[in-house]
Amino acid sequence: MITHNIIGFQQSATSGKYIYATDPAMLATLPEAFATATAEETDRAVSKAHQAFNIYRKIPGTRKAEFLHEIAKGIEDLGQVLIERIMQETAYPEARVIVERNRTCAQLRMFAAEAISGGWKTVTIDPALPDRTPAPRPEIRKMMIPLGPVVVFGASNFPLAYSTAGGDVASALAVGCPVIVKAHDSHIGTNALVAEVILEAARKTGMPDGVFSSLNGDGMHTGQQLVLHPLTAAVGFTGSKQGGRALFDLGQQRENPIPVFAEMGSVNPVFIFPGKVRSDSKGLAGQLVASMTMTVGQFCTNPGLLIALKDHHTEAFLDELAIALKVIPEASMLNHGIYKSFHRGVAAVREVNGVIMLHDHxxxxxxxTAPVLATVPADVFLAHPQLHHEVFGPFSIIVLCENMDEMLSVAGALEGQLTATVQVSDDELTETQPLIDILIYKAGRIIMNGVPTGVEVCAAMTHGGPYPASTDSRFTAVGHHAVQRWLRPVSFQNFPANLISGMTND
Structure with a gap:
């Protein structure tokens, strides 16, 4: 395992300072000492990425695809070594880790296909009109080009799929952008294993030195330097609203502002219509509890807010939820920071007059920790905006509405979300339109009779949403179109065809 910083094809450890991973289940410090990056090492990584960009962006898509395929193969070839390290650093069960590994490798191969197709260039050609009067029109061609070096911050809750070889990294590499990864302290050993795979894949497939670097950071300093570096072209982040907003603000404060694509907070509201409760109270409760408590609720799409009409059927539904939660055992959260934030958030909810704790911990x-469930009347919820904020972990609060108008008021008061879900019976489908009209401007993905957890990796997926779900609701962090974050359009007017040959896919 490489414990130094990876700066292109070189390793570096000059700071004399080290950080260690922790086993959250055992609260044990793991033995490997990972060297933190100095300001000079950080500068060198970005400078190398900039130099590599001038070469890498011109490499054919077929060769970029070979690079991505080699990364996927290398991750799979790590086998149990990688799986056991992730389990040790996250306390995730083996089945959960294997699913994430398979998703990560499939995602790499999906972006390899995107690199080959060249469709991301979205070439548009307006032919010349030499005989147009009163003035002829020249030929104009428009295409997307890569931005340049991309900084990616690893996510705490996805050591593979949103980290060192995750969607941000794979999508950037697919379209010609070198990547510098800021490793997450919670799974820094996992990062080291995967970073070495990427390093060897780059060498094996003949990629330029600097196409990939991985830095170990100590606190916020390394991250700030990466965002502020004048050669950084864009940033990808998955994490808290506080962290994402801080990076976004840094990106805008630069002399030359850059896009910071941060996927952040979301309570993922679930609106439950009366007919659904009447027809399948127990089944719905089981479905929602499973989604709420999956991986100790540590998903950005965790259903943290349920909204229902107050009646005796809903009271029975609440009983079903409480029964289902009682059999969910305690489990370890990812790290001290997440654990403390969870209990701090629950305590803040508990202090609001009118909130009733149905299942407390x-x-x-x-x-x-174990799951926590609370209820609150809609008028109290509307009067206390702090109840609208994400509590990251196995927590949900149920808002009880007197009527459908009050449910619509709750929907209208919400911040931007990654997802919004509508649970409804067939007989009530036509009644959902006023709610849907609100939700399409609140969320990036709207789900009918499902749960928000489980983000399909496909072309039609939107994983993003209005602030604070993300910093730019026009883009997705998952699926084929995730590449669009790392591109910008350029138009070529009156260019001879031979000068732009190979740049377009016409």
Whole structure:
């Protein structure tokens, strides 16, 4: 395992400072000492990426695809070594880790196909009109080009799919952008294993030195330097609203502002119509509890807010939820920061007058926690905006509405979301239109009779949404169109065809 910073094809450890991974289940410090990056090493990584960009962007898509395929193969070839390290650093069960590994490799191969197709260039050609009067029109061609070096911050809750070889990295590499990864402290050993795979894949496929670097950071300093570096062209981030907003603000404060694509907070509201509760109260409760507690609720799409009409059927539904939650055992959260933030968020909810805790849980030994469920009347919810904020972890609050108008008021008061879900019976489908009309301007993905967890990697997926779900609701962090974050359009007017041959896919 490489414990130094990876700067292109070189390793570097000059700071004399080290950070260590922690086993959250055992609260044990793992033995490997990972060298933190100095300001000089950070500068060198970005400078190398800039130099590599001038070569890498011109490499044919077929060769970029070979690079991505080699990364996927290398991750698979790590086998149990990688799986066990992730389990050790996250306390995730093996099945969960294998699913994420398979998703990560499939995603790499999907973006390899995108690199080959060249469709991301979205070439548009307006032919010349030499005989047009009163003035002829020259031929104009428009295409997308890569922005340049991209900085990617690893996510705490996805050590593979949103980290060192995740969607941000794969999509940027597919369209010709070198990448510098800021490793996440929570799974820094996993990062080291995957970064070495990418390094070897780059060498094997003849990619330029600097196409990929991985830096170990100590606190916020390394991240700030990466965003502020004048040669950084764009940033990808998955994490908290506080962290994402700080990076976004840094990106805008630069002399030359850059896009910071941050995927951040979301409570992923679930609107439950009365007919759905009447027809399948127990099944719906089980479905929502499973989604709420999956991986100790540590998903950005966790259903943290349920909205229902107050009646005796809903009261029975609440009982079903409480029963289903009682059999969910305690489990370890990812790290101290997430654990403390979760219990701080629950405590803030608990203090609001009118909130009733249906299934409560106080701090346990270590980082172990159990799910928490609360209810609140809609008028109290509307009067207390702090109840609208994400509590990252196994938590949901149920808003009880007196009527459908109040449910619509709750929908209208919400911040931007990654997802919004509508649970409805067939007989009520026509009644959902006023709600849907609100939700399409609140969320990036709207789900009918499902759960928000489980983000399909496909061309039609939108993983993003209005702020604070993301910093730019026009883009997605998942699926084929994730590449669009790392591109900008250029028009070529009156260019001879031979000068732009190979640049377009016409």
């Amino acid at each position: 106080q701090s346990s030994e270590g980082l172990r």
